[in-house]
Every structure is written in C-alpha cells, then in structure tokens.
Amino acid sequence: MKKKGIARILATIVIIGSMNTSFTYALENKYTGDSSYAKIGKQKEELTVIKTGTTTMRLNVRKGESTSYISLGKIEKGTKVEIVEVATTGWYKIKYQDDYGYISHKYVKIDKDTDRVYQNPSQYFQIQDNISFEGQGNYILKKGSMGLKVRKVQQKLGMSKTYKAIVGPVTISKIKAFQKKNRLKQTGEVDYKTWKKMGLSDDDWNNLGAYVSPIQVDENSTKKDCIETMISRAYDYLGTEYIVGASGKPGQGVDCSGLVMQALYAAGINPSPVNVIRHSQPGYEYESRNLFNSKKFKKISYKNRKRGDLIFYSNSNGVIIHIAIYLGNDKVIESWPNKVVVWPIKNSHRSRIAGVRRVFN
Numbered sequence: 387m388k389k390k391g392i393a394r395i396l397a398t399i400v401i402i403g404s405m406n407t408s409f410t411y412a413l414e415n416k417y418t419g420d421s422s423y424a425k426i427g428k429q430k431e432e433l434t435v436i437k438t439g440t441t442t443m444r445l446n447v448r449k450g451e452s453t454s455y456i457s458l459g460k461i462e463k464g465t466k467v468e469i470v471e472v473a474t475t476g477w478y479k480i481k482y483q484d485d486y487g488y489i490s491h492k493y494v495k496i497d498k499d500t501d502r503v504y505q506n507p508s509q510y511f512q513i514q515d516n517i518s519f520e521g522q523g524n525y526i527l528k529k530g531s532m533g534l535k536v537r538k539v540q541q542k543l544g545m546s547k548t549y550k551a552i553v554g555p556v557t558i559s560k561i562k563a564f565q566k567k568n569r570l571k572q573t574g575e576v577d578y579k580t581w582k583k584m585g586l587s588d589d590d591w592n593n594l595g596a597y598v599s600p601i602q603v604d605e606n607s608t609k610k611d612c613i614e615t616m617i618s619r620a621y622d623y624l625g626t627e628y629i630v631g632a633s634g635k636p637g638q639g640v641d642c643s644g645l646v647m648q649a650l651y652a653a654g655i656n657p658s659p660v661n662v663i664r665h666s667q668p669g670y671e672y673e674s675r676n677l678f679n680s681k682k683f684k685k686i687s688y689k690n691r692k693r694g695d696l697i698f699y700s701n702s703n704g705v706i707i708h709i710a711i712y713l714g715n716d717k718v719i720e721s722w723p724n725k726v727v728v729w730p731i732k733n734s735h736r737s738r739i740a741g742v743r744r745v746f747n
Contacts, residue, residue: 433470433479433486437501439494441465447487451477458487467494472503476608496605504609510747511682513603513612513654519663523596527576529553530668532631534639535595539576542584551629551639595666597634599652612653612746613694619652620645620711620719623726631671633662642709643673645721646696649711655745657682674698674709683743691742697731700740708736 633644710720
C-alpha cells in the first residue's frame, strides 16, 4: 500500500551562487542529506512594452543600437513591432524571436494610441502636435505696439529704422497726418481701414504678427532630436535683423524672445501665455522675463548648463533683459541688436547671467 505524499517533495533547491544571472543550485535530499549540484542557464528578464509601431521598410534587426552591430536577421516592411526601450542613439530595442534586438527608429511609424518616443515630464511644457495662431494677428496698432506690422506701417510712412518698430509719438503723428490726408478718422492708431488705405495686404494684416515655425519633430523624435531641432531652427535665423517685438520668419525680423519662441515652436513647445501675438502688444517687449519666471521650464545651475538650455541675462539692478540659447562650449545663439548672432556666453555687451532654464527634461 502506497503512503500518500511520499514522492511529493524529495529535494529542496538552495541557491548558493550566481554570476551574470546564471545560478548554481544544490539539490539536497530531504531524507538522506546528500547533495548534488547543477547550473541554471541565464534567465532572461521580461521587459515591458512601452509602445508599438509598424516598420516602413525591410530592416536589419541588430545586436546593438547602431549599424556597427551584427545583424540578427531581417523583418519585412509592415511588420508590427513591440518596443521595450529607446536607446541613446534613438534606436528601438524590440522583441525579436523570443529575445531582443535593435532597429532604427527612423523606419518605424509609432501607433497613434501609444506615447511619443520622448515627452517632457507632465510638470513641464508638453511637446505638441500642432501650434498655430493663423489669422489671429488682426490686432490694431496703437501706442506701444511693436513688431513687424509696425515696421510695415513705418516703411509706408517713409520713416527710417532709427525709430525702431514701436508706435511712439513720431509714428502716431505721422499716422494722424496720413489719416487726415485720406479722410479717415484721425486716431493715431492703425485699424484695418487705415491699413488697407496704405495699400497693405489682408494676409499681412491677419498673419504677419502671428507666424509660427512649422513643428519639425514627430512621435519618433528622441529628446536629443528635440534639442537639436530647436537649435537648428535658431540657426535658420542667423543674420536676421533684430526688430523689437518681432517674431517673424527667417529674414523678416526677430528680437531675443522672438527667436527663442520660434525655436521652441519648431520643437513642438508652445510656451503660452507667452506667444508671438502678445509679444507685439504694449507692455510685452520683455517676454524674456515671463519665460524666466515660468515654472514649466526646469531651473538649472549655471555650472550644470547643457546644450539647448535657455540662458537669461539681467541688468545691473537684477532685472531680466535678455535670453539666448546655449550651444555648448560657452557659446550661445541670440538676437541682439542688430541681428541674430553666435557669440560667447559672456562678452562686453552682456555678462550678468541671471539663470538657466532647461526646456527638455
């Protein structure tokens, strides 16, 4: 007669050592005390899928995160892939044949119901799919107004650039004289009727002060991609004229805040309520101060500055007066009278650094 449970457990397993997740264990007989030894092979850790996508061409699956690694095999165009990690190179680590391999992120379309490859933590400005103020630039030019629309009006009135692009006493006087000559109400402000009487276009009335650089990042963009996109867009403006309150297209005119806004837009960052339209309104010349005070950029110490950080400058009273984008190697790109330039982070024009803020965290 068999005794119930006699063969239920005859040995216990005792882990006595490990290396590189290969384990040595002892089998100890419960009844005799004898031991025997064996090894368990390397145990693969199951990684969490963070997003899914579809390949856009036939790809090599490689052992590491670049083309310098050997190919483990190929997957066809249209293959659904499960991504478990994004390497520093931007390559995706994917599930492949009961193991893992790497493919280039450039040839994977991320599914819309999954997250971006990179997104800022929720307490900071989020990367957007769309930013637009199209048609919202139809504001009246009045005392203190600034920017490209003001420059257009001043050019029509025969005024030189020495008056900057600000509606001040001289500009107001000339506007009134123009209105009187053309039998318009003499307000000293430029409304739509006055604008059109000057022969200026509807498109400029609505959009000249509302330009937004096209977003140049997508769901496949890494953190590094976002930083480099921001910097690349700023470089598009090299040599562009410094115009106070302006944030136009390359070659049209920008000031320091306007340049930074366009660089941010290209990388999918909308720093509203700071925006191109408000920047041209009376009292908003120094949007650099509002960007400095925003809690949606990360405060960074000067010694820990990195490429892509925003550098803020103050006057002798500690008031923020200027902003630039850090390029590394103690260089910045900035709009400073009279144009967009690459300069040392400190020079004879401005050297009082008030702080550093990080856009992508």
